[in-house]
Amino acid sequence: MAYPAGGTDNVLLFTDSYKVSHHMQYPPNTTVVCSYFESRGGKFPSTVFFGLQYLLKRWLVGPVITKEKIEEARELYQQHFGRELFNVEGWTYIVEKHKGYLPLRIKAVPEGSVVPYKNVLLTVENTDPKCFWLTNYFETMFVQVWYPMTVATNSYYQKGIIAKYLDETADSVDGLPFKLHDFGFRGSTSMEATGIGGMAHLVNFMGTDTIAALATAKTFYGCKMAGFSIPAAEHSTITTWGREGEMEAFKNMLTKFPEGLMACVSDSYDIFNACEKLWGEDLKDMIIERGSRGGVLVIRPDSGDPPVIVVQVLDILGKKFGTTTNSKGYKVLPPYLRIIQGDGISYETISPILENMKKHEWSADNIAFGSGGALLQRVDRDTQKCAFKCSYAVINGKEVNVFKEPITDMGKKSKKGRLTLECADGEWTTIQEGKGDPKKDTMITVFENGKLLRDYTFDEVRENAEIDLVKRKKRK
């Protein structure tokens, strides 16, 4: 790989500078350090645990430490610090004694699990007493699981909102998997990040334009095709026809894509004229004929106040193409006509849109959403307050419960001792100080001494993360 992301593939360089000297800072005769990861709270009451497997496979599985990498790191850290701080002896021991496989044990709750905050989600401990310093060296990397977790969580809660409105205003929730489409590729920070975030959204949905998510889900979760999309216009393919040519541009879309779903952005000049006249009169017969072959035209407004514009567009289209009333008493456009709102969509704005539609007696069946920046980017580590802390150690052969309890912020108090995570009838409980029953621990060993012990399929992850409303309906 000529230009690897981050400039190198040397895992020894993927940590915070201060950690390089931490091997010199633990008490003498420390033989075990055990740390855990949790969401301490935040925007959403529960967190979808997702993405650890990506990090393990990308960075930690296999003989990842070599003498060459140690030498490269020693050289770099000598220049970075201006003194010898890097644990050459410790890392060389790992190459010589463990053939470069990391002597760590990582336990984690199954991927896709939806766990209320303040519960342990994963634990890391060293398996070789000489490598006590190794546990927290990779904290930096482990904590980066905040990103796929938080994207999956934000997406999950939007799924819940859409499902609620479908349940209230549509004949079924069957269309749910395609109701929130990922528009976020360009707003992501890098190709790697967009692949991770795009994949995280697909834990909950099946619609995406973030192609990078497909290869990421395939490589790291064995999913052959994690998401789907359809032919869709962008402004340039409409505006190049000129303002006078907009009807021709629309007709071209209907002609070139005579079957299946096709989306056409229609707000280049005047969305109301586009719906009233171009779609509603000039091209009406073509749309209906296309519909007789199962074609569906998806009209896309892309500006205006979302809750208002959506109802305005639906009202015009309803007047022009007619509507039926479904089993819940709400209006539905003909099956060959739908709309998609991809502007200004986020967890905060989906409800007002669907609520206004409901108020005007429109079923949620009529609409799909596209979300970009809010879906993949408007999150950070504090959204769910993700943290990694040491809770247990063995020093001079004595077990020690390790914790922090800052008088200046008790919200940052950390858990003590060996932790287990139990789940009985959907109730999750973290048991501290080694008082839990290991047999009831829902966290399983996914990584040990460089080997991946559990390889989750994307289907398993999706099943674990399925929302209750859908689970209830599947049981019936």
Ligand SMILES: O=C1OCCC/C1=C\Nc1ccccc1
């Ligand atoms: O507008 C966009 O911004 C950037 C991402 C893609 C995109 C639209 N795509 C699309 C897909 C399926 C139905 C409708 C639109």
